[in-house]
Amino acid sequence: MQIKAEVYEKQLSSHFVLNTLSTIHFLIDHDQPAASEMMQEFLHYTKHVIKMAKSAPWNSAEIEIAFAEHYANLMKMRFEECYNVSYDIDVREFKLPLFSCKLLLENAFYHGVRNIGEQGRMSIRTFRREDGRFVLEVSDNGEGFDVEEMWREAEKKGSTLWQIKTAVSEDETAELTVESHKTSRDEILEKWGDQIPPMNTVIRITSQNL
Template sequence: MLRMEIALFLVLALVAYVYFSAGKKYTQLHRTFSVLLIAILVHLIFDAATVYTVNRLDTVPLLLNNALHRIFIGTMVLVVYLFYRYIAILVQEETGKRRRPDLAAKVFLVIAELGVLLLPIHYAVTPKGNYSDGIHASVCYISMAFYLFLCVWLLLRNWKQLDPKKKFAIGAALGIEVGVSLLQAMNPTWLISGMGLTLMTLSFYLTLENPDILRAELTEQKMSMLYLKSQVNPHFLYNTLDTIRIQAQLNGDKAVSDLLMRLVDFFRLSVKVDRQMVALDDELELLEAYMELMCYRYPELECEYDIDPDLGGVQVPNFILQPIVENSLLHGLKNKGYRGRVRISAQKTEENRMEISVCDTGSGFAEGKKDAIDQMLLNYARQAPKLEGNSIGILTVQKRIKLLCGREYGLWYTENPTGGVTAHLLLPRKEEWVE
């Protein structure tokens, strides 16, 4: 059995090396998985130590044996709690629902860890091998049952809303752990609890946390962004150049020079795709060039900015604002003859976050359109890549924010009481970013 624990540790150590060397993860889900990997590696070390010492009760001091067992069971309780937390965060990101069992899970963790520290330990000595039993050992079984129940409850309660791949990953992991736990309960001398926890970790790693899968998703999103940038509305380019031509006939060269300068600025900035993240100031510079050209074409179109000066250096996904503003113009203000106002705001919110909003005074959503957009943005992961259509811009923006910043961030729309719509982008406030 000792050899199995050592083998499990080496396998997970390799997984941890690959995972952490792939780059730092910023989302709550990835941070939880990172802590889980470290916790289970520590647990396997003490699992191996207790497998050795429990079968040498006559030579290993009882005090040492007890200390090792308390750490072994204490880390096991922590690991199964982290499994619950990982699944709960995953479900919340998929459904948008609050994690209601969190308080009960944390309270139980504290009670269980106190039990691990204070309850007496008893050892059963049998011809097939020794193991710890009694009330102290029951803590791990009760903890396992409690957290597995919470996970199964979350899975069944949100079954219809979860992505099939995520349902499979959670279901497979829980099935493995339930099976191993039952075998361990029926055969206490087998000492295979570490195998169940390791297989659960591997199932999540292989299906949801594999760095190669994450890199593939990033590549897909970068290709979508490249396509979007290559397809900058050709009508916009044609009409702008036509406006410049007409203006050249009507007045001197200064206005033409200014228009050409802004057009050059726009395309110079829009083709910068070498970085996934850019400073907010750079993103706004691109947007200002675009809006100056649009406002020149449509004199009754106004654009206002309300940007917190402290946010200029914050890193945001590249090329996310222009598609949102263009969407406001084409689907809101176009119906009103481009008469109206677009207001771009960027303000700090709580918990090191910020919100960028794009508010227009356009015609608002057509009947049923908002519900369709809400569903598309909510189920962004299930949407097949699109190469045409009005929703390519906002869908690409949503996917890139979720992938680069974390699933707790993203894009959503609200209707203004006085008419028009507002696009909201929730983003983290970071001035440095590891890609």
């Protein structure tokens, strides 16, 4: 089973498109250079969706990361100080499930850091292990969850993370791992105050070269 067709459609969902165009419309009146920059990012993002929709179920990490970066740039323009992503890309010559990097980043924001505001941090990292296998790591310092409970709910709902897990499970050389500590927004802010909390959820896809 491949990542479901509706995942393709969600990359250009009406909700996402309208929110993006509304932000561009606002910027045209208030910051034309920013409006132009956002329109360029949206065009790059859209071209990637169209091209990737015709791709095989697995894609190069280089393309997947570039797509996630365009998405992150659009979201940064919408949410400004509340959207912070860092990149540590050591390798790009390996394969990933289609849209997986962007989907994990999207998951990190909406289910992790969004509720903790400007202190939220996300990270995309790639590296090669000593055994020669490659790893994509997406982490965030937001609200965490019980992993076993998350998988039960993910299977029931057929969530994006479950669909990525299904895609990964079809390749015996690949692996998906999730680490998280169940914490609420209030617990995070009470413990860390104005400081930046450490990473709390880490999701890794381990794969091989192209």
